Amino acid sequence: MSLISVRGLAVARGGLRVIEGLDFELGAGQAIVLRGPNGAGKTTLLRCLAGLQPAVTGRIECQSDSIAYAGHADGLKPALTVTENLEFWSAVFGGPDIAPALAAMNLTDLAARPAHALSAGQKRRLGLARLMVTGRPVWLLDEPTVSLDQGSVALFATMLRDHLAQGGAALIATHIDLGLPEAQVLDLAPYRARPGLRQDRPAGFNEAFA
Numbered sequence: 373m374s375l376i377s378v379r380g381l382a383v384a385r386g387g388l389r390v391i392e393g394l395d396f397e398l399g400a401g402q403a404i405v406l407r408g409p410n411g412a413g414k415t416t417l418l419r420c421l422a423g424l425q426p427a428v429t430g431r432i433e434c435q436s437d438s439i440a441y442a443g444h445a446d447g448l449k450p451a452l453t454v455t456e457n458l459e460f461w462s463a464v465f466g467g468p469d470i471a472p473a474l475a476a477m478n479l480t481d482l483a484a485r486p487a488h489a490l491s492a493g494q495k496r497r498l499g500l501a502r503l504m505v506t507g508r509p510v511w512l513l514d515e516p517t518v519s520l521d522q523g524s525v526a527l528f529a530t531m532l533r534d535h536l537a538q539g540g541a542a543l544i545a546t547h548i549d550l551g552l553p554e555a556q557v558l559d560l561a562p563y564r565a566r567p568g569l570r571q572d573r574p575a576g577f578n579e580a581f582a
């Protein structure tokens with residue numbers, strides 16, 4: 373079953389097309405790793421799929437409320453503790469138990485610590501644990517392992533594998549090897565926009581959503 377279907381997609385940033393002619397499907401139980409050098413458009417593509425900016429052209433089909441997006445920012449409330457952050461998101465997403473998320477990213481011992489007092493890697497672990505309490509099947513992940521040590525990358529890979537085993541899916545922009553041999557690779561190089569193409573939307577349109 374396809375959870376996201378993308379056809380003829382073009383996306384732009386700062387008024388310039390970065391990717392065009394992109395087609396792919398992401399199915400239940402599937403992970404796709406986005407590859408491409410700096411500036412290839414991985415973040416721009418994820419932002420577009422997450423609904424943070426419009427496509428220039430093309431079709432994106434997915435179920436409503438099926439996507440959870442984890443971008444470069446951890447999206448934490450600094451004054452709230454680890455537990456309170458997850459409870460906040462749990463309340464937003466219908467109240468799932470936060471204990472599995474705490475355990476998955478090894479946060480149980482840090483449960484009472486305010487988010488502002490966490491290290492960068494601990495903040496990132498909390499940001500990723502948040503995905504579990506969304507209950508959403510499609511995870512769009514932009515450089516999810518930044519600041520994580522090797523052990524935490526392995527924890528994250530296990531969390532991801534469990535998500536896939538439960539029928540979830542993930543599209544992941546990363547420059548590192550996540551240790552997920554089952555993940556497919558989508559290289560964005562062939563979809564790099566040719567320079568000088570006319571924009572279908574005014575330049576800068578998308579930056580209202582930055």
Ligand SMILES: Nc1ncnc2c1ncn2[C@@H]1O[C@H](COP(=O)(O)OP(=O)(O)OP(=O)(O)O)[C@@H](O)[C@H]1O
Pocket residue numbers: 385386387390408409410411412413414415416417582
């Ligand atoms: N806020 C912005 N305003 C204008 N242009 C931007 C903005 N952010 C990124 N860009 C440009 O858009 C293009 C695509 O950037 P994007 O961040 O999507 O690439 P990326 O593949 O995620 O790169 P990286 O691997 O460095 O994270 C780049 O040429 C970049 O310079």
